[in-house]
Amino acid sequence: MQVTIRPVEARDEARWCALYAGYRAFCRLPADNHAVATTWTWIRDGAHELFGLVAVDDEDHPVGLANLRWFARPSTATRGLYLDDLFTAPEARGFGAATALLTRAAQIAHEQGASVVRWITAADNTAARSVYDAHASATPWVTYDMTPAG
Numbered sequence: 001m002q003v004t005i006r007p008v009e010a011r012d013e014a015r016w017c018a019l020y021a022g023y024r025a026f027c028r029l030p031a032d033n034h035a036v037a038t039t040w041t042w043i044r045d046g047a048h049e050l051f052g053l054v055a056v057d058d059e060d061h062p063v064g065l066a067n068l069r070w071f072a073r074p075s076t077a078t079r080g081l082y083l084d085d086l087f088t089a090p091e092a093r094g095f096g097a098a099t100a101l102l103t104r105a106a107q108i109a110h111e112q113g114a115s116v117v118r119w120i121t122a123a124d125n126t127a128a129r130s131v132y133d134a135h136a137s138a139t140p141w142v143t144y145d146m147t148p149a150g
Contacts, residue, residue, distance in 0.1 A: 001057050001095045003064070005104040008043055008052035015062045016040060016054065023065070023087035027122075043067060053104055055088065055097035063092035066101040068108070073115060081109040083119035086128070098131045106135075 008016060020036050029035075043052040048069060055064030067085040083105055088097040102117075109117045117136070120143055121128055132138075 001063075001092065003055045003057060003092070003095055003097045003100050005053055005055055005100050008054050008065075010044065012054055012062050013040060013044075016043070016052070016065060019054075019062060019065045019087055019089060020085070022089065023085055026087065039067070050084070053101055055092070055101055057092065063095075064088035064097035064101055066105060068105060070112075070114070071118075076115055078115035079113070080116040080118055081105060081112070081114045083117060086119070093127075098128070099135070102131070102135045 017036050017040055020039060021031065021033075024030075024032065024036070042048055042050045049071075050067060050069045053066045053068070054062040055066075057063050065085065065087055066083060069082050069084060071080050071082050073080050083102075086098060086101060105117050108114075119132075121132065129138075
């Protein structure tokens with residue numbers, strides 16, 4: 001299988017939604033059609049500066065996805081590119097889709113003058129981390145989540 005990377009297109013909706021549902025399941029998130037549909041709408045419309053890439057097979061069918069967005073970096077007075085989600089369909093793993101998506105994200109960041117491409121992953125996601133370690137450096141920072149309070 002040869003994979004190529006292109007921006008998400010409207011015709012990708014069904015396959016993108018299936019891939020994103022697979023990503024959510026991999027992350028042990030509950031099935032949530034509303035979350036998938038909302039994220040698709042954000043990707044399609046460019047809401048929240050969010051945009052998507054897909055890795056496609058020889059027949060132009062999406063087999064992987066990357067959801068990215070721009071963010072301000074006040075400490076460096078630059079912008080970064082945040083990789084929110086990266087997922088390759090199980091049957092397409094090992095053909096370079098993740099590497100190709102990461103490479104394209106780095107190219108986009110460079111083209112747009114970003115200072116970094118950043119993402120997080122689970123410490124026990126060893127298969128993905130072996131790919132990530134070949135392209136980026138793990139940071140010493142610890143991530144926190146706080147529940148909004150009213």
